[in-house]
Amino acid sequence: MSLFMLTSTRFSSEPRSSDLLAATLRHRRERLAAQIDVPVLLWSGRSSARNFPANVYAYRANSHFLYFAGLPLYNAAIRLASGRLELFMDDATPAYILWHGDSPQRDQIAQTIGADAAYPLSHLESLDAEFATIPVQDAATRQWQSQVRQRSLPSTLQDWDLALAKAIVELRLSHDEAAIAEIRKAVATTVEAHRAGMAATPKAQWEAQIRAAMEQVIMADQMTCAYSSIVTVQGEVLHSDRYSNAIEPQDLLLADVGAEAESGWAADVTRTWAVSGKFSPTQRDIYDLVLSAHDQCIEKARPGVEYRDLHLLAAQVIAAGLTDLGILRGHAEDLVEQDAHALFFPHGIGHLLGLDVHDMEDLGDLAGYAAGRSRSDRFGLGYLRLDRPLQAGMAVTIEPGFYQVPALLNDPQRRARYQDLVNWERLAQFSDVRGIRIEDDLLITATGNEVLTAALPTQAEAIEQMVA
Amino acid sequence: MSLFMLTSTRFSSEPRSSDLLAATLRHRRERLAAQIDVPVLLWSGRSSARNFPANVYAYRANSHFLYFAGLPLYNAAIRLASGRLELFMDDATPAYILWHGDSPQRDQIAQTIGADAAYPLSHLESLDAEFATIPVQDAATRQWQSQVRQRSLPSTLQDWDLALAKAIVELRLSHDEAAIAEIRKAVATTVEAHRAGMAATPKAQWEAQIRAAMEQVIMADQMTCAYSSIVTVQGEVLHSDRYSNAIEPQDLLLADVGAEAESGWAADVTRTWAVSGKFSPTQRDIYDLVLSAHDQCIEKARPGVEYRDLHLLAAQVIAAGLTDLGILRGHAEDLVEQDAHALFFPHGIGHLLGLDVHDMEDLGDLAGYAAGRSRSDRFGLGYLRLDRPLQAGMAVTIEPGFYQVPALLNDPQRRARYQDLVNWERLAQFSDVRGIRIEDDLLITATGNEVLTAALPTQAEAIEQMVA
Numbered sequence: 057m058s059l060f061m062l063t064s065t066r067f068s069s070e071p072r073s074s075d076l077l078a079a080t081l082r083h084r085r086e087r088l089a090a091q092i093d094v095p096v097l098l099w100s101g102r103s104s105a106r107n108f109p110a111n112v113y114a115y116r117a118n119s120h121f122l123y124f125a126g127l128p129l130y131n132a133a134i135r136l137a138s139g140r141l142e143l144f145m146d147d148a149t150p151a152y153i154l155w156h157g158d159s160p161q162r163d164q165i166a167q168t169i170g171a172d173a174a175y176p177l178s179h180l181e182s183l184d185a186e187f188a189t190i191p192v193q194d195a196a197t198r199q200w201q202s203q204v205r206q207r208s209l210p211s212t213l214q215d216w217d218l219a220l221a222k223a224i225v226e227l228r229l230s231h232d233e234a235a236i237a238e239i240r241k242a243v244a245t246t247v248e249a250h251r252a253g254m255a256a257t258p259k260a261q262w263e264a265q266i267r268a269a270m271e272q273v274i275m276a277d278q279m280t281c282a283y284s285s286i287v288t289v290q291g292e293v294l295h296s297d298r299y300s301n302a303i304e305p306q307d308l309l310l311a312d313v314g315a316e317a318e319s320g321w322a323a324d325v326t327r328t329w330a331v332s333g334k335f336s337p338t339q340r341d342i343y344d345l346v347l348s349a350h351d352q353c354i355e356k357a358r359p360g361v362e363y364r365d366l367h368l369l370a371a372q373v374i375a376a377g378l379t380d381l382g383i384l385r386g387h388a389e390d391l392v393e394q395d396a397h398a399l400f401f402p403h404g405i406g407h408l409l410g411l412d413v414h415d416m417e418d419l420g421d422l423a424g425y426a427a428g429r430s431r432s433d434r435f436g437l438g439y440l441r442l443d444r445p446l447q448a449g450m451a452v453t454i455e456p457g458f459y460q461v462p463a464l465l466n467d468p469q470r471r472a473r474y475q476d477l478v479n480w481e482r483l484a485q486f487s488d489v490r491g492i493r494i495e496d497d498l499l500i501t502a503t504g505n506e507v508l509t510a511a512l513p514t515q516a517e518a519i520e521q522m523v524a
Numbered sequence: 525m526s527l528f529m530l531t532s533t534r535f536s537s538e539p540r541s542s543d544l545l546a547a548t549l550r551h552r553r554e555r556l557a558a559q560i561d562v563p564v565l566l567w568s569g570r571s572s573a574r575n576f577p578a579n580v581y582a583y584r585a586n587s588h589f590l591y592f593a594g595l596p597l598y599n600a601a602i603r604l605a606s607g608r609l610e611l612f613m614d615d616a617t618p619a620y621i622l623w624h625g626d627s628p629q630r631d632q633i634a635q636t637i638g639a640d641a642a643y644p645l646s647h648l649e650s651l652d653a654e655f656a657t658i659p660v661q662d663a664a665t666r667q668w669q670s671q672v673r674q675r676s677l678p679s680t681l682q683d684w685d686l687a688l689a690k691a692i693v694e695l696r697l698s699h700d701e702a703a704i705a706e707i708r709k710a711v712a713t714t715v716e717a718h719r720a721g722m723a724a725t726p727k728a729q730w731e732a733q734i735r736a737a738m739e740q741v742i743m744a745d746q747m748t749c750a751y752s753s754i755v756t757v758q759g760e761v762l763h764s765d766r767y768s769n770a771i772e773p774q775d776l777l778l779a780d781v782g783a784e785a786e787s788g789w790a791a792d793v794t795r796t797w798a799v800s801g802k803f804s805p806t807q808r809d810i811y812d813l814v815l816s817a818h819d820q821c822i823e824k825a826r827p828g829v830e831y832r833d834l835h836l837l838a839a840q841v842i843a844a845g846l847t848d849l850g851i852l853r854g855h856a857e858d859l860v861e862q863d864a865h866a867l868f869f870p871h872g873i874g875h876l877l878g879l880d881v882h883d884m885e886d887l888g889d890l891a892g893y894a895a896g897r898s899r900s901d902r903f904g905l906g907y908l909r910l911d912r913p914l915q916a917g918m919a920v921t922i923e924p925g926f927y928q929v930p931a932l933l934n935d936p937q938r939r940a941r942y943q944d945l946v947n948w949e950r951l952a953q954f955s956d957v958r959g960i961r962i963e964d965d966l967l968i969t970a971t972g973n974e975v976l977t978a979a980l981p982t983q984a985e986a987i988e989q990m991v992a
Binding site: 276 | 572573574575576577578579580581582584586587621622623624625661662663664730732733735736737739740742743744745746751752758760761762763764765766767768788870879880881882884885886929930931932935
């Protein structure tokens with residue numbers, strides 16, 4: 057992999073964007089300095105080996121590093137102290153250049169990102185061991201972090217590291233203009249990928265072909281997938297990563313695919329369409345219900361609104377709609393209180409979106425849950441990844457769904473508990489609806505929200521037209 | 525990811541292929557048992573995290589595990605002792621099934637692979653700590669291996685582990701029929717990927733679009749890339765992993781792209797074509813020279829021939845050809861002895877191919893180099909990955925090339941050393957040849973070899989036709 061993942065061409069041809077980058081990074085670290093007064097060391101990380109050391113997975117720089125360093129540097133570190141930025145990385149060796157080509161030098165990169173000083177990596181060893189840091193994902197770099205710290209990093213964040221994590225959450229919860237611009241790029245490519253998936257469906261025989269048509273768009277745009285794509289006729293498998301099913305005309309195809317820009321910022325979009333191009337009446341009924349939950353949540357999303365309340369709103373809309381369809385029996389509020397909605401909508405309404413598709417999930421629930429809050433024990437709430445009031449600059453997904461998961465619906469305990477609340481015979485008439493999810497990316501604005509993914513239609517008729 | 529990466533459908537519909545699998549695995553472990561009499565424990569490994577723990581890279585099972593277990597099981601282990609096979613894995617939990625779908629049960633898998641017994645993972649802890657093993661790539665599983673061993677795995681293989689590695693090398697050097705059948709599948713898809721890359725070139729504006737067209741084929745066939753694709757107009761960057769260059773009509777496009785079957789077996793193919801569809805006279809001269817080296821090596825490859833001699837043959841052909849073209853001065857043999865060929869052909873002629881694209885490279889040079897041999901210090905030989913006599917059943921690549929690497933050609937020391945051997949003015953006339961490589965996959969047969977990748981032409985005219 058390259059020491060430096062952006063090309064030097066792109067760089068030198070856009071001097072003004074580089075000034076913008078340096079200004080953005082300065083603003084971010086000044087905000088950090090206002091919150092924490094110990095020095096901060098952040099590592100970019102290194103590649104992880106696949107089947108042998110030289111055969112590595114595509115490198116991904118650590119997100120906290122990316123936020124403050126701006127570029128996906130390989131095997132680098134930065135030190136942030138009192139608003140100053142210091143860069144630590146080695147210049148490419150001749151052997152490296154032979155195999156991987158020339159890369160910008162440390163000093164050139166330092167200038168691009170507006171670093172106040174730049175040193176070789178070995179300089180890290182001579183620094184004061186008292187600093188705050190966040191562990192990266194690759195084991196070799198984590199070990200190196202411990203070494204520079206002169207003691208092991210504990211498995212849960214403590215002391216200064218915890219204070220740093222909280223300060224970073226505070227910053228990263230609301231995106232600045234530079235971040236939003238990058239998310240928009242990832243969204244634009246993601247929208248095209250979904251269009252390509254729909255267009256490829258009539259000629260596809262199995263899921264892998266539709267996945268390939270979608271990811272091709274992402275690759276061709278010099279982006280990568282922000283997460284393992286879900287492209288399946290088994291929409292009820294919530295995190296399916298198999299693509300081997302044959303697709304049949306009566307199937308629904310659920311595609312949850314999102315691009316990640318070279319800068320690391322992500323999009324996360326799901327659409328569900330009929331393989332035949334035309335929803336059956338039962339598929340259409342459920343689709344419209346999920347869409348109604350989706351639309352009503354988006355309608356309500358604005359600063360100050362509790363995200364948890366959007367989840368409960370979606371649960372309520374789905375419970376009421378399933379009652380109207382004769383699948384559930386009772387009052388929507390009672391049904392939600394008994395988690396009956398979660399039989400068919402077992403996950404949360406969405407999550408934070410940013411440099412990570414589940415933004416800052418490496419920090420556990422520190423970002424997702426407001427101080428003093430923690431996950432619910434309730435089946436219908438426990439999978440909620442975000443429980444905070446919305447605020448301007450936040451990017452979140454809204455992704456209600458309906459699924460018939462055999463493991464849930466055939467579970468004897470649940471079956472007994474919900475025996476009278478579910479009309480099982482009526483439900484059987486909806487057997488051609490295995491899984492539907494509709495997911496968009498929202499930017500919370502000062503007065504409401506902007507659907508960043510609005511260029512990709514959600515209405516059933518529009519979806520049908522794109523497949524046909 | 526799934527506990528079990530093959531679909532159960534594929535499974536049950538092909539009972540006979542499952543019998544075949546069990547028979548193949550039995551044969552492999554009986555051969556192993558003939559060479560080593562300590563129990564062997566092999567782990568499949570687990571996923572590596574990308575930017576946060578739940579966002580993982582696509583899982584790849586350890587190759588040694590795959591060789592003896594036959595299936596890309598997730599988080600499993602096998603014990604091989606006296607020809608017996610024992611499987612260790614946990615059945616999917618209800619929470620797992622909710623998110624990832626149903627998976628075959630341990631007992632079903634045990635039957636498929638012909639295991640003599642099957643246990644939950646916890647059973648590993650109760651085994652005798654005296655066993656041979658090979659460390660996997662992911663850190664969490666490596667730690668677990670140490671734990672079951674009741675001591676750290678040393679950083680270099682020792683004692684029983686070294687004996688096991690040598691025994692495995694002995695087995696994996698020559699492929700059995702089942703392995704060859706899988707390599708053929710990977711080759712077939714790879715050939716189609718290259719055709720797609722050539723076909724996509726006339727409309728492509730930058731490298732990423734051609735890469736996307738090629739990898740789409742691999743993905744659509746439910747395979748993965750065996751290694752990070754090289755698709756570049758900068759062919760002189762030997763392991764380039766950037767795809768951001770614009771492509772221009774006068775450029776050559778070098779594509780080194782290979783598929784890996786679901787079973788793990790790999791293909792590895794390089795073609796170089798003219799973006800315009802038509803090689804310039806200088807490009808054509810060098811292309812034909814590289815092709816001549818390629819053809820002459822393949823002509824000679826048969827059991828008993830030293831692979832190193834094929835490397836030297838290619839070096840000789842290239843040196844002689846560059847002399848004929850007026851780029852080098854002197855006798856080919858002298859030039860090769862002085863490593864003058866390596867100015868333009870700095871890498872080895874190829875490597876072993878199997879479950880790893882550089883087969884068994886996780887064992888260092890244990891597989892690549894015959895006992896008692898080690899890497900040369902010579903610039904023109906030191907990058908050779910394979911130095912053994914060829915034997916029937918071996919799969920190797922043949923991949924000569926010509927490159928103008930600025931880091932080599934502008935290096936003052938080399939420039940001085942080769943001042944009189946290179947006609948620098950003549951070389952300047954070939955400035956439109958940045959990098960050419962032609963790589964095929966060979967199976968060594970009893971009497972010669974079979975070019976597994978023969979369906980993809982190498983002749984310049986044929987290549988031109990495929991782009992046009």
